[in-house]
Amino acid sequence: MASRAVIAGIGQTAFGRLPGRTTESLNIEACRKALEDAAIEKDRVDGLLVKVPTSRVEMMYGQKLAEAMGMQPRFGGVFDQGGASNISMIGIAAMAIEAGQCEIALVSLADNPKTGSRAAYEKPxxxxxxxxxxxxxxxxxxxxxxxxxxxxxxxxxxxxxxxxxxxxxxxxxxxxxxxxxxxxxxxxxxxxxxxxxxxxxxxISDGAAAVVVMSEARAKELDVRAPVPVxxxxxxxxxxxxxxxxxxxxxxxxxxxxxxxxxxxxxxxxxxxxxxxxxxxxxxxxxxxxxxxxxxxxxxxxxxxxxxxxxxxxxxxxxxxxxxxxxxxxxxxxxxxxxxxxxxxxxxxxxxxxxxxxxxxxxxxxxxxxxxxx
Structure with missing residues (x-):
């Protein structure tokens, strides 16, 4: 790619048994912490990529999460390659930024099989x-x-x-x-x-983690504390x-x-x-x-x-x-x-x-x- 992408912020929840937590609430917490780490306001984010929760697959989950976060991203949705999804989504975000489809993207994963359903792992x-x-x-x-x-x-x-x-x-x-x-x-x-x-x-764990992806040039413009190049x-x-x-x-x-x-x-x-x-x-x-x-x-x-x-x-x-x-x-x-x-x-x-x-x-x-x- 002509312009290098960076991971500008990271965030996570606690890991383990987290009773009462939905995947939406876990994703929101991780995304909020990633934005805080990057010192970026939520309204600057115009891309949202999220892995479908293994413990409860549902349609339009990306839009559901965006609504819960009060966002209207122009680029994004749900991606599923199982556990390979996370890096693939970071790659998609980097390519979308390169192509001018978005400027700053959140990439997130949350699941709660510890206190929710483990059926996806135990199925025939x-x-x-x-x-x-x-x-x-x-x-x-x-x-x-x-x-x-x-x-x-x-x-x-x-x-x-x-x-x-x-x-x-x-x-x-x-x-x-x-x-x-x-x-x-x-x-x-x-x-x-x-x-x-x-x-x-x-x-087997409940939890969530998220990253903020943007171009290296944008990170310099926004004075991001510690961007890590992809x-x-x-x-x-x-x-x-x-x-x-x-x-x-x-x-x-x-x-x-x-x-x-x-x-x-x-x-x-x-x-x-x-x-x-x-x-x-x-x-x-x-x-x-x-x-x-x-x-x-x-x-x-x-x-x-x-x-x-x-x-x-x-x-x-x-x-x-x-x-x-x-x-x-x-x-x-x-x-x-x-x-x-x-x-x-x-x-x-x-x-x-x-x-x-x-x-x-x-x-x-x-x-x-x-x-x-x-």
């Missing part, structure tokens, strides 16, 4: 439900089983991913689960759907159900990452940290390899050496990710990427200047990538 899965295949976790367990067939010691990598996320979440005062994890506890935990243990699986964006969509895939351990994450890295003119080795969608630990392992951070053997050794920690060679999910900060799908990873680039994360990576963020939806159906930097 197509015709295979007659054979007992029910719930999202069963789909990921199928993928994890194949991954373990190809890499028999992958459970050790899963464990090290979970331990790193939980260590970071323990230091994050906003995290839903602030309890470190050790090897013995990980190995003693129950199976949720074998081969995925309890600590391989993300949290260097690259990308998507890659598998668009086929799990049982129809030729290879269960390959997704289109590589296409998404290659698009974003090419746009940024950067490579994986240029990244100082990574916020990787961790709905399940197997997702992180597959994404890191697809992004070009190393082969399975290299990642395995990196995990064993503590390389996923804040002071490691590849710090990942430094706020705790979906495994520890909040299970709400994806936007919280963007917020942590922004904090790392601003230098104000509670688990700050020293001299962090470049960060890659991944989002993923469905059962690895969709993927989106965001590269942030200074």
């Amino acid at each position: 899965w197509g015709d295979a439900a007659d054979l007992g295949w029910s719930s999202v976790v069963a789909g990921y367990a199928l993928i994890a089983r194949r991954y373990l067939h190809e890499f028999p010691n992958a459970e050790e990598l899963f464990r090290d991913i979970a331990i790193a996320a939980r260590a970071h979440g323990a230091e994050n005062p906003n995290a839903q689960l602030r309890k470190p994890l050790d090897t013995a506890t990980y190995e003693a935990a129950n199976w949720i759907v074998e081969p995925l243990r309890r600590d391989d699986c993300c949290l 260097l690259g964006i990308g998507q890659g969509n598998s668009s086929s159900d799990v049982t129809l895939r030729a290879d269960l351990t390959k997704t289109r994450a590589d296409v998404s990452a290659a698009t974003a890295f090419a746009m940024a003119g950067l490579e994986p080795r240029d990244m100082d940290c990574a916020q990787i969608y961790d709905c399940f630990t197997v997702t992180v392992a597959m994404t890191l390899e697809a992004y070009g951070f190393g082969s399975f053997d290299a990642l395995h050794e990196l995990g064993r050496a503590g390389g996923f920690g804040v002071s490691g060679d590849l710090p990942i999910n430094t706020s705790g990710g979906l495994l520890s900060e909040t299970g709400m799908p994806g936007m919280q990873l963007v917020l942590e990427g922004v904090r790392q680039m601003r230098g104000d994360s509670v688990n700050q990576v020293e001299n962090a200047r470049k960060c890659v963020v991944s989002n993923q939806g469905g059962i690895m159906h969709t993927h989106s990538t965001l590269i942030l930097g200074q």
Whole structure:
């Protein structure tokens, strides 16, 4: 794009069990805080993009939210790629700003499956439900089983991913689960759907998060405190159900990452940290390899050496990710990427200047990538 987009403001609610909160109220709180962070008046916003709530899908939700916020945006609506929606919406906002369709956009996600409905995560899965295949976790367990067939010691990598996320979440005062994890506890935990243990699986959470997107020039004009440039964006969509895939351990994450890295003119080795969608630990392992951070053997050794920690060679999910900060799908990873680039994360990576963020939806159906930097 000729003019660079920036994330000018970020906002979030509390995460966890939030009884009595509607998705509208959660979205409004996160959006208000994002605008306050950017020091932008609501009336200046002319774009509103929102992810459809998983816990309660409804028509015209974007217009409903705009009405509740007292806004009449000229650009926007609802977008749905599951957990990949957030980065994709940021990309759409950036392109709309470039094309003159809007000037300042709010991008937001809220959901309340913890105190509302979890039906979307527990539903029977197509015709295979007659054979007992029910719930999202069963789909990921199928993928994890194949991954373990190809890499028999992958459970050790899963464990090290979970331990790193939980260590970071323990230091994050906003995290839903602030309890470190050790090897013995990980190995003693129950199976949720074998081969995925309890600590391989993300949290179920109420909450919301939002960002303000505008051009770099507009941010300078408005004297935004700490804008973070969007260097690259990308998507890659598998668009086929799990049982129809030729290879269960390959997704289109590589296409998404290659698009974003090419746009940024950067490579994986240029990244100082990574916020990787961790709905399940197997997702992180597959994404890191697809992004070009190393082969399975290299990642395995990196995990064993503590390389996923804040002071490691590849710090990942430094706020705790979906495994520890909040299970709400994806936007919280963007917020942590922004904090790392601003230098104000509670688990700050020293001299962090470049960060890659991944989002993923469905059962690895969709993927989106965001590269942030200074």
